[in-house]
Amino acid sequence: MFKFLLTFLPLLSGSALAASSGETAGLLLGLFWVVLAATLCGALASRLGMPAVVGQVxxxxLIGPGxxxxxxxxxxxxSLAELGAVFLLFMVGLETRFRxxxxxxxxxxxxALLGIILPLGLGLGFGLWQNLGTVSALFVGTALVATSVGITAKVLQELGVMDARFAQVxxxxxxxxxILGLTLLAVVSGLGTGQSMGAAQVGLILGLSLGFVALVLTVGLPLIRRFxxxxxxxxxxxxxxVAVVTGLGVAALSTVAGLAPIIGAFLAGMVLAEVKDELEFESKVQALEAFxxxxxxxxxxLQVDLSVLTSAAVVLAGGALTLLAVAGKVLGGLLxxxxxxxxxxxxxxxMVxxxxxxxxxxxxGLAAGIIEGPVYAQVLLMVLLTTVLAPLALRVLVRRTAVGSVS
Known part of the structure; x- marks a missing residue:
């Protein structure tokens, strides 16, 4: 029976149906599998005492190519996933006040500063130890700098601790x-393609990003109170x-400033948080975000290519890189x-x-030729392990901290 299902299920994949019944049908069935898998695996993870996001990843x-x-x-x-990230951070912003x-x-x-400096240094050292070129090693360090706030924010939401001081930090x-990580990525990518990045160019990129954040808050907060x-x-x-248009608009503008759209969405939510108690719209935004x-x-x-993780050397090196990735962020948080x-x-x-x-x-990095297949696989394993294991660790630590504070 199981072998029959493995043979039959791919026939119902989005790509197969798109070829036989049209592109729209294929897209809808692909979305069906994604939503079904998210619902079932998320619920199963919750039943097992794990964050739902772990089950969803x-x-x-499970349903991907690997x-x-x-x-x-x-x-x-x-595109739908990016929209999901936008509304996730918009919802997080609604639960966060600027003050x-x-x-x-x-x-x-x-x-933030230590969480960039320490992982960057550790990743650079790891890359040089593997006899990579300076730019390639620097790119490995840049990959360690990255933080997925969406994943952590969802875990904090599930635990109901968004108002806690550590969550605000x-x-x-x-x-x-x-902001700083994207600036670093732009610089390293430029170096990888042979561009010369002067201090003026780096300053311009950073200035545009910081200026956008300041503009949204200094204009948005007084404006929302006035109206x-x-x-x-x-x-x-x-x-x-109005809330959805505001969130999408500021998210779109943030890309113009060189920032990820999720930052704009978070800022828009934080502006609207000033009036959410008087205006009943949060539950509708929450319903959209929940989907x-x-x-x-x-x-x-889906984006994780499991086939690149078959080499023992890659697994060992990726495991070592994961330890460095965790150490850099945890140490940055502790200090x-x-x-x-x-x-x-x-x-x-x-921050892990x-x-x-x-x-x-x-x-x-792979597309630009800055890193090659084996290094890409190591980074991929690091991303996968930190994405799955960190939410589990965070959930356990939050509960232990809560018990310790009560006792």
Whole structure:
């Protein structure tokens, strides 16, 4: 029976149906498999006491090309996944007030800076130890710098600790980490293609990114308070539309500034958080996010090519790289957030998942010829392990911390 299913299921894959019944039918069936796998595996993970996101990432591995081969990460699913990440961070922003981030500003900056410097140095050293060129080794370090705030944010949401001080430090550090990390990626990619990157160009990239964040907050926060009375006259459905348009618009603008759209979405949510208590639209945004966010996590799993992990040498080197990746972020959290006491370990652990950000960095390096197949496979294994294991560790640590504080 199981062999029959393995033979029959690929016939119902998105690609097969697209060839026989049209592209739309294939896209819909691919989406069906993704949503079904996310629902079942997410629920199973929750029943086993694990974060749902772990089950959803593993669902992508299960239905992807490396296992059942039901779905491939085509442009349609990649676009939906990015939309899922946008609304996930928009929802996280709605649960975060700017004044709360300001209260942890010092710790967030320190965690972000150390979470870039330490992994970058460790990755660079690892690459040089493997006799890679300087630029290739620097790219490995850049892959270690990446942080997937979406994965950590979802775990924090599930645990109901978004208001905790350590969670605010993680979110603040992740925003700074993304800005500096993307700047670093642009510089290293330029070096890999033979471009000369001067201090002026680096400063321009960084200035545009920081300027965009400052502009959204300094303009958006006073503006939302000024129009709050008018917004109260809108129906829930219309206010929901206003919120969605705002989130998508700021997310789109963030790409112009060289930032990931999730940063813009997070900032937009944080602006609207100032009026969410007076305007009942949050539940509708949450419903939309509950549908789209699991697609994002499944597609993260879909993009992992398991075939590159068959070499023992790759597995050993990838395991060593994973240890360095974890050590860099955890140590950055322990040192940067040491004022939080035992919660500093939670901060460091929350910065560990590389997720889709690590996959993007690795893919860019491979496509540009900066890193080759074996190194790409090592980075891929590091991304997979940090994405799956870090949420598990974070859940255990949050519960132990909560028990310790009660006792």
């Amino acid at each position: 593993l669902a992508g591995l 296992a059942l081969g039901l779905v491939q990460a085509d442009d349609f699913l990649l 709360d981030l300001l209260a942890v500003g010092k710790e967030a900056v320190l965690v 993680i979110l603040g550090a992740a925003v700074i980490d993304d 709050e009375s008018r917004l109260r006259s809108l129906s829930v459905s219309r206010m929901f539309n 789209l966010a699991p697609i994002f996590f499944v597609v993260v799993g 940067g957030a040491r004022s939080l006491g035992q919660e500093a370990l939670l901060v460091g652990t929350g 998942p590389r997720g889709e950000v690590g996959l993007i960095v690795a893919s860019l």
